[in-house]
Amino acid sequence: MTAVAIPGLDTPPTTHSRVLSWVREVAELTTPDRVVWVDGSDEEAARINAELVESGTFVPLKGKKNSFWAASDPEDVARVEERTFICSERPEDAGPTNNWMHPDEMTATMSELYRGCMRGRTMYVIPFCMGPLDADDPKLGVEITDFAYVVASMRVMTRVGTPALAKFVDADGTEREFVPALHSVGAPLDAGQDDVAWPCSTTKYITHFPESRTIWSYGSGYGGNSLLGKKCYSLRIASVMARDEGWLAEHMLILKLISPEEKSYYVAAAFPSACGKTNLAMLQPTIPGWRVETVGDDIAWMRFGEDGRLYAVNPEFGFFGVAPGTSHKTNPVAMKTIDEGNSVFTNVALTDDGDVWWEGMSKETPAHLTDWKGRDWTPESDEPAAHPNSRFCTPIAQCPSLAPEWDDPKGVPISAILFGGRRATTVPLVNEARDWAHGVFMGATMSSEKTAAAAGKVGEVRRDPMAMLPFLGYNAADYFQHWLNIGANADAAKLPKVFYVNWFRRGDDKRFLWPGFGENARVLKWVVERIEGTAGAQETPIGMVPSAADLDIEGLSEPAEDIDASLAVDAAEWRQEIPLIDEWFDKIGDVPAPLRAELETLRSRLG
Numbered sequence: 001m002t003a004v005a006i007p008g009l010d011t012p013p014t015t016h017s018r019v020l021s022w023v024r025e026v027a028e029l030t031t032p033d034r035v036v037w038v039d040g041s042d043e044e045a046a047r048i049n050a051e052l053v054e055s056g057t058f059v060p061l062k063g064k065k066n067s068f069w070a071a072s073d074p075e076d077v078a079r080v081e082e083r084t085f086i087c088s089e090r091p092e093d094a095g096p097t098n099n100w101m102h103p104d105e106m107t108a109t110m111s112e113l114y115r116g117c118m119r120g121r122t123m124y125v126i127p128f129c130m131g132p133l134d135a136d137d138p139k140l141g142v143e144i145t146d147f148a149y150v151v152a153s154m155r156v157m158t159r160v161g162t163p164a165l166a167k168f169v170d171a172d173g174t175e176r177e178f179v180p181a182l183h184s185v186g187a188p189l190d191a192g193q194d195d196v197a198w199p200c201s202t203t204k205y206i207t208h209f210p211e212s213r214t215i216w217s218y219g220s221g222y223g224g225n226s227l228l229g230k231k232c233y234s235l236r237i238a239s240v241m242a243r244d245e246g247w248l249a250e251h252m253l254i255l256k257l258i259s260p261e262e263k264s265y266y267v268a269a270a271f272p273s274a275c276g277k278t279n280l281a282m283l284q285p286t287i288p289g290w291r292v293e294t295v296g297d298d299i300a301w302m303r304f305g306e307d308g309r310l311y312a313v314n315p316e317f318g319f320f321g322v323a324p325g326t327s328h329k330t331n332p333v334a335m336k337t338i339d340e341g342n343s344v345f346t347n348v349a350l351t352d353d354g355d356v357w358w359e360g361m362s363k364e365t366p367a368h369l370t371d372w373k374g375r376d377w378t379p380e381s382d383e384p385a386a387h388p389n390s391r392f393c394t395p396i397a398q399c400p401s402l403a404p405e406w407d408d409p410k411g412v413p414i415s416a417i418l419f420g421g422r423r424a425t426t427v428p429l430v431n432e433a434r435d436w437a438h439g440v441f442m443g444a445t446m447s448s449e450k451t452a453a454a455a456g457k458v459g460e461v462r463r464d465p466m467a468m469l470p471f472l473g474y475n476a477a478d479y480f481q482h483w484l485n486i487g488a489n490a491d492a493a494k495l496p497k498v499f500y501v502n503w504f505r506r507g508d509d510k511r512f513l514w515p516g517f518g519e520n521a522r523v524l525k526w527v528v529e530r531i532e533g534t535a536g537a538q539e540t541p542i543g544m545v546p547s548a549a550d551l552d553i554e555g556l557s558e559p560a561e562d563i564d565a566s567l568a569v570d571a572a573e574w575r576q577e578i579p580l581i582d583e584w585f586d587k588i589g590d591v592p593a594p595l596r597a598e599l600e601t602l603r604s605r606l607g
């Protein structure tokens with residue numbers, strides 16, 4: 001076959017043979033008008049941003065330096081879990097929580113969709129590295145995309161371009177492995193056809209091939225579906241790598257808590273999407289003398305260090321945060337991070353003076369806005385001005401609370417793991433696991449109300465094990481066993497202690513019982529005191545729970561009844577959880593025996 005001549009295809013900045021052959025193969029299948037190899041430079045970013053302004057995808061903001069507003073297609077606003085697939089050879093390797101199709105069938109189906117899908121468009125080739133570039137075993141990838149918005153966003157979220165590409169071929173010529181990640185909006189252009197500001201397709205596939213460590217995404221430009229280094233690579237594919245190599249790839253923030261005595265503790269916490277990871281990672285403690293620094297807000301890769309402790313690395317380079325609810329009061333660190341500029345805002349509202357706004361940002365609501373659908377908006381409008389899953393995309397380096405060691409390839413040693421969800425009832429503010437297996441049980445059975453981060457009905461309670469339900473690249477039962485193995489292979493004294501938290505319990509009138517945000521530092525303080533053995537706890541059927549007297553609640557303005565109610569363990573409520581956990585375990589099937597035993601212990605303790 002004669003090679004097709006596509007401008008840019010034949011001037012690659014690498015000699016990596018598989019990169020070259022794969023890029024050519026994709027270009028021949030998708031037939032873009034031109035190929036651009038992304039170098040990650042500032043000049044390139046300025047050019048791409050200008051192109052995005054030209055095409056109407058970006059509106060430059062007047063209120064923030066080098067920052068842009070984008071509005072998606074109204075049907076392309078969140079992750080699409082129904083259209084997300086794990087295409088392992090055997091269905092049982094995807095397991096009962098994932099959509100599955102045989103890789104051959106999916107490859108055939110999607111190849112037909114990809115055929116000619118970049119016609120009239122530019123194909124961008126983005127070399128990237130998840131995690132520090134100077135890691136011993138840098139986790140590399142190449143994303144191919146036909147959407148410049150993805151290039152602009154990947155540059156913020158991920159280490160991209162020339163520095164990453166330099167890692168693909170060693171000094172001695174050895175070519176490293178990389179994850180090929182193909183993305184198309186699925187909207188080819190005919191000659192003379194005008195483009196739209198947010199091209200996408202009604203047909204969507206977010207596909208992972210765990211055995212070949214490959215990602216194919218089609219039809220959506222929304223971050224979680226299109227920034228393939230993030231959830232697709234760093235969780236779904238990386239969880240499979242982690243299973244095979246004995247580490248953990250988790251949906252967790254990483255923070256550093258510094259006590260008044262200047263002792264540092266690193267905490268990792270898994271909460272489902274839109275349940276408070278970014279906020280906790282940037283927490284500003286309300287209690288005197290305590291400080292928090294940020295290491296990561298969404299993903300943690302954890303491996304044992306030589307000293308037998310579990311060390312966590314944040315593989316990302318930016319924050320892709322939920323905008324609504326973010327304010328100088330709730331999350332000043334996020335506000336300061338975005339005020340530095342260099343950010344992309346998607347599906348928020350636009351103020352008349354060219355800045356951004358969303359529900360919960362300020363006490364006063366502006367009298368007039370342009371809403372995320374581009375319509376005039378006033379406080380009388382019936383719909384929110386910003387989409388509930390609107391997002392800011394901003395460089396981590398701009399974060400004023402960033403821990404200096406955030407990009408240390410060695411990672412940070414984790415003292416505590418928190419699991420948490422959004423539950424209006426039943427689940428107390430904090431609950432300490434008796435041991436590792438009990439902690440794994442807490443993670444494996446945790447539940448949360450669905451949020452706007454994924455398409456579908458908001459508010460329904462579902463089990464979301466370790467906040468990984470939408471992000472697990474393999475069978476959930478095997479994943480639980482992997483977590484148990486991590487504990488079994490470790491020195492128990494060096495394992496992080498495990499806790500289960502819930503900031504979202506409500507009173508009769510639906511108010512939150514616990515004030516949350518900066519006040520969550522009080523819970524972190526208790527966690528640290530439990531590690532040090534200095535704080536009390538009550539033994540309950542579900543674990544070790546503090547009473548109000550065990551917590552530092554000095555200066556809290558909430559009524560004592562609310563604090564007590566946030567901590568209450570109601571056996572009757574918990575007995576109602578048991579059939580739901582039974583049902584969940586039946587769905588999982590091969591639940592490891594130690595977790596079945598934990599369930600029986602819980603059942604008998606509840607009586």
Ligand SMILES: Nc1nc2c(ncn2[C@@H]2O[C@H](COP(=O)(O)OP(=O)(O)OP(=O)(O)O)[C@@H](O)[C@H]2O)c(=O)[nH]1
Pocket residue numbers: 271272273274275276277278279280297298320321322324325326330453503504512515516517520
């Ligand atoms: N009541 C209450 N709300 C909170 C708390 N922490 C966060 N929230 C709200 O929960 C929503 C989501 O918070 P985030 O921190 O963005 O959640 P996330 O887990 O990072 O979400 P993803 O980025 O989608 O994974 C925001 O509207 C926050 O304002 C808290 O402690 N209490």
Ligand SMILES: O=C([O-])CC(=O)C(=O)O
Pocket residue numbers: 078079222223224225230231272273274298320453454
């Ligand atoms: O992946 C996304 O689209 C955004 C995100 O962080 C999540 O949903 O957890």
Ligand SMILES: [Mn+2]
Pocket residue numbers: 274277278279297298320321322
């Ligand atoms: Mn977040």
